[in-house]
Amino acid sequence: MLSNKIISGTQRQIRHGSGIIESNVQLAEQTFRLTLIIEGTLPTINAGQFVMLRLPNRTDPLLGRPFAIYRVSENGHETMLEVIYLTVGKMTERLAGFRSGETLDFWIPLGNGFSPTKAKHLMMVAGGIGQTPFLTFAEKYGRTDSRCTLLYGTRNVDRVICVEDFKKLGVDVHLATDDGSAGYHGSVTDLISNVYQFGESTQILCCGPRPMLYSAFQIARQLNLPCEVSLETSMSCGLGICFGCVVQCRCEKDDKTDSKINNEIDNKMDKENIDYRRTCIDGPVFDAYRLCW
Ligand SMILES: Cc1cc2nc3c(=O)[nH]c(=O)nc-3n(C[C@H](O)[C@H](O)[C@H](O)COP(=O)(O)OP(=O)(O)OC[C@H]3O[C@@H](n4cnc5c(N)ncnc54)[C@H](O)[C@@H]3O)c2cc1C
Numbered sequence: 001m002l003s004n005k006i007i008s009g010t011q012r013q014i015r016h017g018s019g020i021i022e023s024n025v026q027l028a029e030q031t032f033r034l035t036l037i038i039e040g041t042l043p044t045i046n047a048g049q050f051v052m053l054r055l056p057n058r059t060d061p062l063l064g065r066p067f068a069i070y071r072v073s074e075n076g077h078e079t080m081l082e083v084i085y086l087t088v089g090k091m092t093e094r095l096a097g098f099r100s101g102e103t104l105d106f107w108i109p110l111g112n113g114f115s116p117t118k119a120k121h122l123m124m125v126a127g128g129i130g131q132t133p134f135l136t137f138a139e140k141y142g143r144t145d146s147r148c149t150l151l152y153g154t155r156n157v158d159r160v161i162c163v164e165d166f167k168k169l170g171v172d173v174h175l176a177t178d179d180g181s182a183g184y185h186g187s188v189t190d191l192i193s194n195v196y197q198f199g200e201s202t203q204i205l206c207c208g209p210r211p212m213l214y215s216a217f218q219i220a221r222q223l224n225l226p227c228e229v230s231l232e233t234s235m236s237c238g239l240g241i242c243f244g245c246v247v248q249c250r251c252e253k254d255d256k257t258d259s260k261i262n263n264e265i266d267n268k269m270d271k272e273n274i275d276y277r278r279t280c281i282d283g284p285v286f287d288a289y290r291l292c293w
């Protein structure tokens with residue numbers, strides 16, 4: 001019998017339990033899609049929130065690891081959760097060996113997610129495996145009046161995955177590869193200025209390696225556009241307890257509970273306004289103008 005608990009807070013509900021692997025298939029070099037079946041339904045998930053997955057009944061690795069929620073579907077009795085992952089270390093390499101019928105522990109949903117937006121153009125900028133938090137966002141906005149674009153950069157054509165999932169939602173996909181084997185030859189952030197239409201209200205969302213996020217932010221700032229970034233900071237508890245995932249942010253003096261300030265950079269950078277935020281509960285999505293890069 002699988003154990004399942006709802007951990008309730010004043011602001012969020014998190015479900016913890018075990019799910020059964022339906023499939024765990026290789027999509028590309030070092031890249032896998034995991035489908036987990038979870039009994040019953042999940043608390044409401046905001047696009048950009050994440051799941052912690054832990055290998056059960058073992059102490060090595062002891063801790064879970066955070067992954068973007070790629071896709072979720074429910075039929076009233078059970079929920080199908082999809083995660084796309086790269087094998088980079090201990091947990092993900094072992095996870096790649098898991099087969100259908102085996103179980104995984106999960107905590108879901110965690111973190112804040114992307115802010116609601118009324119922008120006419122939603123520009124999602126992804127590097128590496130950074131497209132994973134955007135499918136649920138595109139599901140929400142891709143079929144509305146908004147124009148939805150995915151700028152997706154990888155090392156080479158062999159690493160390009162899941163493009164059809166986005167196209168089916170009406171997302172306009174632009175590829176960039178480091179070696180020029182597909183799409184634009186160069187950095188994905190170079191595409192931002194090409195795709196942006198001057199005067200159109202545009203929201204930039206980014207996920208990927210930190211140098212790429214910074215580069216996207218620099219361009220957003222030059223174009224005077226709002227920009228949110230989803231960080232892939234290493235985590236331990238994922239629940240706000242250990243403070244192992246803090247990042248430095250620029251905060252208003254009395255702003256201890258966070259959320260948004262105007263998208264203007266304070267050039268004076270008053271030291272008293274620098275504070276730490278936990279990526280697992282205050283993030284992983286941050287206003288790029290607030291981060292101390
Ligand atoms: C909110 C969030 C969402 C994420 N979503 C996804 C996703 O959808 N798909 C996916 O493949 N990965 C995702 N990640 C990254 C994923 O959590 C790490 O790849 C994973 O923790 C690696 O665990 P491991 O035990 O295999 O590697 P470890 O043995 O822990 O580390 C192996 C090597 O990778 C480095 N490393 C580990 N984690 C990171 C990281 N986050 N950034 C940079 N280097 C790292 C380590 O320094 C080490 O060199 C996400 C991270 C966060 C915070």
Ligand code: FES
Nearest residue numbers: 236238242243280
């Ligand atoms: S991972 Fe423990 S506080 Fe964020």
